[in-house]
Amino acid sequence: MFAVQFDRFGPPEVLTTGRFPEPHAGPGQVRIRVEAAGVAPVDLALRSGRSPSRDRIPLPHIPGVDAAGVIDEVGAGVTGFAAGEEVFGTVDVARLGGASAEFAVLSFWAAKPPAMPWAQAGAAGTSVETxxxxxxxxxxxxxxxxxxxxxxxxxxxxxxxxxxxxxxxxxxxxxxxxxxxxxxxxxxxxxxxxxxxxxxxxxxxxxxxxxxxxxxxxxxxxxxxxxxxxxxxxxxxxxxxxxxxxxxxxxxxxxxxxxxxxGEPGGRHGLALAAALSEQRRFHVPVQEVFPMTRAAEAHAAAARGPRRGKIALIRHP
Ligand SMILES: NC(=O)c1ccc[n+]([C@@H]2O[C@H](COP(=O)([O-])OP(=O)(O)OC[C@H]3O[C@@H](n4cnc5c(N)ncnc54)[C@H](OP(=O)(O)O)[C@@H]3O)[C@@H](O)[C@H]2O)c1
Incomplete structure (x- = not known):
C-alpha cells in the first residue's frame, strides 16, 4: 500500500512516501481505506526524535494517529459496524502511528456523519477525545x-x-x-x-x-x-x-x-458525542489547511509554525 514514512528522525524533509505491507484489523479493531488523516503534535515530536517514545517505534515509521475512511475489514468481536461504513477515529495508542497511509487500523472510532467533511473527520480523533x-x-x-x-x-x-x-x-x-x-x-x-x-x-x-x-x-x-x-x-x-x-x-x-x-484511563465517548453534535450543526472541527499525503512534509512544517488556527489535515488523493 501507499504510505507516508520516515526512516530517520529529523526535520519535516525526512518524510517521504513509499510502499508498505497492508495492516490488518486485530480483535476489536477495524481497518479503513483512508480518505483523510490528521497531523498532531505527537506526530511532529516522534518524527523529529524529540519524543521520549522514539525508542518504542521501529523505523521506518508511518506517522499519524488520527484518520477517517471507509471500513474494509472488521476485526473479531466488533459489533455494530460493517464494511462500507464511513468512520473516523484513532489508531492503537501503542503503535503511535499508521494513519497517513492507504489503509489504517483504528482502535477507537465512531460513524462519520455524512455532512462532516473528510478533512475534519480525519483530523478529529485525538483532539476531540482530549x-x-x-x-x-x-x-x-x-x-x-x-x-x-x-x-x-x-x-x-x-x-x-x-x-x-x-x-x-x-x-x-x-x-x-x-x-x-x-x-x-x-x-x-x-x-x-x-x-x-x-x-x-x-x-x-x-x-x-x-x-x-x-x-x-x-x-x-x-x-x-x-x-x-x-x-x-x-x-x-x-x-x-x-x-x-x-x-x-x-x-x-x-x-x-x-x-x-x-494510555490514561478515561471515557472514550468524545468521538460519538462530537459526531452527534456535528449532525445537529452545533460542532465542527476547525481545519486550518489541507494537504495531499504526497506533501506531508509541508503539512508537518505548517503544523509547527504559527499562527495556528485549528487542525492540519492530509487527504489521500492529491
Ligand atoms: N494531554 C493530552 O492528552 C494531549 C493530547 C493532545 C495534545 N496535547 C498537547 O497539547 C498541546 C497543544 O496541542 P495542539 O494540538 O492544540 O497544538 P497546536 O495545534 O500546535 O496549538 C498550539 C497553540 O498554542 C498557542 N500558543 C503558543 N504559544 C503560546 C503561549 N505562550 N500562550 C498561550 N498559547 C500559546 C499557539 O498559538 P499561535 O500559533 O498563535 O502561536 C497554538 O494555538 C501540545 O503540547 C500537545 O502535545 C496533549
Missing part, C-alpha cells in the same frame, strides 16, 4: 465561564467549540492576528502571555458584550506555556484549572491530563 476528557474533568457545563489558554490550536479550537456546545461561555487566548478566528468560533478573544490575568479582568463585564466576561469559573491550559500561576489567580483556585501540557501542574495543585495517547 478536549472532551478535559472538559469532563473540569466539569464544564451550561452557564460556566471557561478560559482556554492556547485556544486557536488543534486541541484548543475543538475545546472551544465543544464547550460552547455544552452551553458554556468561553474566553480564549491567541495571538492578536487570530482573534477574529476565535470570535468566529464563538469565544471572547484575549492575547496570551504575561499580564493575562489583568487583560481578562479588564474584559467588559457586560454580559451582552462578552457573556461571562469578568468572572472566570474554570481554566484549561492547552499551551503549556507557563501560564498556570496566572490561571490560578484568575479562577481563584488550582482546583478550577487543568493542564494538558504543563508537567509542573501537579506541583501547583493543578490537574494534569496526560490523555489517551499516554
Amino acid at each position: 478536549a472532551t476528557r478535559a472538559l469532563d474533568r473540569l466539569g464544564v457545563r451550561a452557564g460556566v465561564t471557561l478560559l482556554v489558554d492556547g485556544a486557536a490550536g488543534g486541541v484548543g479550537s475543538v475545546a472551544v467549540r465543544l464547550a460552547i456546545a455544552r452551553g458554556a461561555h468561553v474566553i480564549g487566548t491567541a495571538r492578536p492576528e487570530s482573534h477574529a478566528f476565535l470570535a468566529e468560533l464563538g469565544a471572547v478573544p484575549v492575547a496570551y502571555g504575561p499580564g493575562l490575568a489583568d487583560r481578562v479582568r479588564a474584559l467588559a463585564p457586560a454580559p451582552a458584550v462578552a457573556p461571562g466576561a469578568g468572572r472566570v469559573d474554570l481554566a484549561l491550559d492547552v499551551a503549556g506555556a507557563g501560564s498556570l500561576p496566572e490561571l490560578i489567580a484568575i479562577t481563584g483556585t488550582p482546583a478550577a484549572v487543568l493542564t494538558l501540557a504543563d508537567f509542573g501542574g501537579p506541583e501547583l495543585g493543578v490537574g494534569l491530563s496526560r490523555g489517551e495517547l499516554a
Whole structure:
C-alpha cells in the first residue's frame, strides 16, 4: 500500500512516501481505506526524535494517529459496524502511528456523519477525545465561564467549540492576528502571555458584550506555556484549572491530563458525542489547511509554525 514514512528522525524533509505491507484489523479493531488523516503534535515530536517514545517505534515509521475512511475489514468481536461504513477515529495508542497511509487500523472510532467533511473527520480523533476528557474533568457545563489558554490550536479550537456546545461561555487566548478566528468560533478573544490575568479582568463585564466576561469559573491550559500561576489567580483556585501540557501542574495543585495517547484511563465517548453534535450543526472541527499525503512534509512544517488556527489535515488523493 501507499504510505507516508520516515526512516530517520529529523526535520519535516525526512518524510517521504513509499510502499508498505497492508495492516490488518486485530480483535476489536477495524481497518479503513483512508480518505483523510490528521497531523498532531505527537506526530511532529516522534518524527523529529524529540519524543521520549522514539525508542518504542521501529523505523521506518508511518506517522499519524488520527484518520477517517471507509471500513474494509472488521476485526473479531466488533459489533455494530460493517464494511462500507464511513468512520473516523484513532489508531492503537501503542503503535503511535499508521494513519497517513492507504489503509489504517483504528482502535477507537465512531460513524462519520455524512455532512462532516473528510478533512475534519480525519483530523478529529485525538483532539476531540482530549478536549472532551478535559472538559469532563473540569466539569464544564451550561452557564460556566471557561478560559482556554492556547485556544486557536488543534486541541484548543475543538475545546472551544465543544464547550460552547455544552452551553458554556468561553474566553480564549491567541495571538492578536487570530482573534477574529476565535470570535468566529464563538469565544471572547484575549492575547496570551504575561499580564493575562489583568487583560481578562479588564474584559467588559457586560454580559451582552462578552457573556461571562469578568468572572472566570474554570481554566484549561492547552499551551503549556507557563501560564498556570496566572490561571490560578484568575479562577481563584488550582482546583478550577487543568493542564494538558504543563508537567509542573501537579506541583501547583493543578490537574494534569496526560490523555489517551499516554494510555490514561478515561471515557472514550468524545468521538460519538462530537459526531452527534456535528449532525445537529452545533460542532465542527476547525481545519486550518489541507494537504495531499504526497506533501506531508509541508503539512508537518505548517503544523509547527504559527499562527495556528485549528487542525492540519492530509487527504489521500492529491
Ligand atoms: N494531554 C493530552 O492528552 C494531549 C493530547 C493532545 C495534545 N496535547 C498537547 O497539547 C498541546 C497543544 O496541542 P495542539 O494540538 O492544540 O497544538 P497546536 O495545534 O500546535 O496549538 C498550539 C497553540 O498554542 C498557542 N500558543 C503558543 N504559544 C503560546 C503561549 N505562550 N500562550 C498561550 N498559547 C500559546 C499557539 O498559538 P499561535 O500559533 O498563535 O502561536 C497554538 O494555538 C501540545 O503540547 C500537545 O502535545 C496533549
